Amino acid sequence: MDVRSLRYAVTLADTLHFGRAAQVHYIAAQPFGRRIQALEREVGAPLFARTSRRVALTPAGERFLPRARQVLAQLDALLAPAEGRSDDPGVLRIGVLGFGLADLWPHVRELVGARLPELVVTTVELDWEGQYDAVRSGEVDLALTHDVGGADDLVLDRVLEVDRYAVVPVRSDLAAAERLTAADVDGRRWICPVGDAPGLSEWGDRSGRRDSVDVRSPSGVPTAVATSGRLGLHAEPARRFFPHPDVRYVPMEGPGATVSVASRPGDGREAVAVFRAAARAAAAVDLPDRNRSGP
Structure with a gap:
């Protein structure tokens, strides 16, 4: 969902006239109307009744x-x-676990770039075990984390709530399932995410075995499933960010995954504040509660 379409919709709501609303934005009525229709398709419901x-x-x-x-x-x-904007915003180091901001990345880049065009953004790949410590130690300025608890000493901005998916071998009898329940996977063998956060085991460790296959980062889950023949857990965006020909992502009951931007308390640097605000704003622009569990 782009910002321009939101502005078009607000103007149309104010004027209740397609022609006048289009004139406000210096656009012809027909392309203006097409943008409104595209927005309605994305929302999944008509926003305006026309006669x-x-x-x-x-x-x-x-x-x-x-x-x-x-x-x-x-x-x-x-x-x-x-006021007092720095002429040299410097470098912002962002730790990224897995897919990070997923589909919000383009929006956040646009917002941060508009606000701080000279800012240099670098990324550091994180794993579950070190996602919070990278922020605490100063290795990174911010981290895009799988929020599973254990970080009460950090500032956490929740920006994404994404559905839970099972990752199954493509030749598994579960690969054709529309959706999986706990009963469907009872007794199956699982890979095991490795990390210190107390909620990680609760969220994703279903192995219950000492001979579990350990995985240290979300990006490694599909390969671990494909090579071990076991099941894994992931979140919906992994279907696009971590495709693998030998696995299938199947919606599964249970709590989804929360992605949060983690930063240090009291870090008032402009670049940090702008990125945090951009992530929150981009998440808010993702207005319709779209069901991303579809095929």
Whole structure:
């Protein structure tokens, strides 16, 4: 979902006239209307009721527009010039676990680049065991983490809640399942994510065996499943970020995964604040509660 379409929708809600709303944005009425239709398809519901004489908000539009206004206000505040802006914002080191921000990456890059065009962003690949310590030690300025607890001493901005998926060998009898339950996988052998956070075992360690296959990072899960023949757990974006010809991702019941931006308390540097705000804003722009569990 792009910001321009949100602005178009807000203007149309204010004017309730396609022609006048299009003029505000210096665009012809037909392409303006197509952008509104594309937004409605992404939301999954009509936002505006059209007749030959009038335009009105639908119930879905009544729910959607207040949140859209709030998101745009947050974006405008983020992009507004700040007093005392540094001419040399320097380098921002971001630790990334797995797919990090997943589909939010393009939005965050755009927002951070607009606010701090001279900022150099570097990334460091993290594993489950060191995702929080990398922030504590100063190895990275921020980390995109699998939020499984054990980081009460850090500042955590929750930006993504993604569905739980089982990773199964493509030749497994489970590979054709539409969705899996705990009963479906009872007694199966699993790979084991390795990390110190107390919630990681609760979330993803179903091995219950001493001969488990250990995996230290989300990117290693598909290969571990393919080579061991065991099952693994992951989150929905892994289907796109970590495809593997020998595994299949199957929706599974149970708690999803939370992705949080972790930073050190009291770190008031502009680059850190801008990235945190951009991640929150990009998450908010992802307005419709789209079901990403589809094929």
